[in-house]
């Protein structure tokens with residue numbers, strides 16, 4: 001699929017878009033940091049609604065996402081600066097731009113539909129592809145390395161902590177047993193190895209939590225979130241607004257507690273905003289959005 005078709009296909013349904021925009025209604029924004037730009041759905045809508053924005057910083061650790069975003073944001077390029085970076089490095093990015101603070105920060109966490117739909121990225125159990133799962137292809141660690149090299153105890157811990165998988169011990173044991181005979185290279189290799197302990201395909205695929213755990217581990221997602229949130233809050237201007245959309249309870253817990261415990265923030269969402277039935281993006285079903293304001 002060429003990039004334009006791919007762009008058209010993936011960028012129609014940013015999650016919780018109306019709700020996201022409502023937090024910036026009647027707010028004047030001069031500078032904004034979108035740390036997970038993706039296909040720039042939220043970014044484009046915000047830029048459209050706020051023509052007072054002068055500096056829009058878009059960051060994504062996936063080069064392919066940035067290419068698509070830059071295409072989508074063409075008409076705003078005089079205001080937009082794009083960075084191939086991890087959002088946890090917001091300090092480095094703002095220092096490079098000579099900017100002290102921003103009026104808004106947004107993180108729409110996890111993988112994009114595009115990343116899930118491109119088989120060779122190895123994120124999805126729907127396709128047979130190399131076990132990769134790196135959002136940033138410049139990083140050395142892939143899911144294949146973890147599955148083939150980590151000890152049984154480490155694997156169990158990852159499946160338990162990052163996947164909340166109650167059969168973590170069995171799954172780790174089975175992987176270590178099977179990889180002695182033959183390395184586990186692809187997504188379907190892993191599914192085949194785990195089938196005897198997790199069972200055959202059901203409505204929710206039995207490897208869902210194992211795949212989630214591996215992805216979180218490969219991209220160090222929870223540590224990045226903790227560190228990235230602290231750094232981003234530190235860079236919010238007085239009255240500035242931060243919003244985060246998360247997709248599983250491990251992320252949401254971190255966002256909730258960080259917002260609540262940070263004395264410089266006023267929480268704007270006592271309960272997380274969740275998606276209604278009208279959301280067309282299937283990722284939206286598990287989305288939770290929280291907002292806070294710097295005081």
Ligand SMILES: C[S@@+](CC[C@H](N)C(=O)[O-])C[C@H]1O[C@@H](n2cnc3c(N)ncnc32)[C@H](O)[C@@H]1O
Pocket residue numbers: 011014015035036037038039040041042043059060061062065085086087088108109110111112113135224
């Ligand atoms: C759910 S998508 C964002 C979708 C976007 N809001 C839109 O409307 O198109 C998440 C994006 O964040 C990126 N991402 C995830 N973790 C990141 C991190 N730590 N640093 C930078 N980008 C990250 C992913 O590569 C992916 O492109």
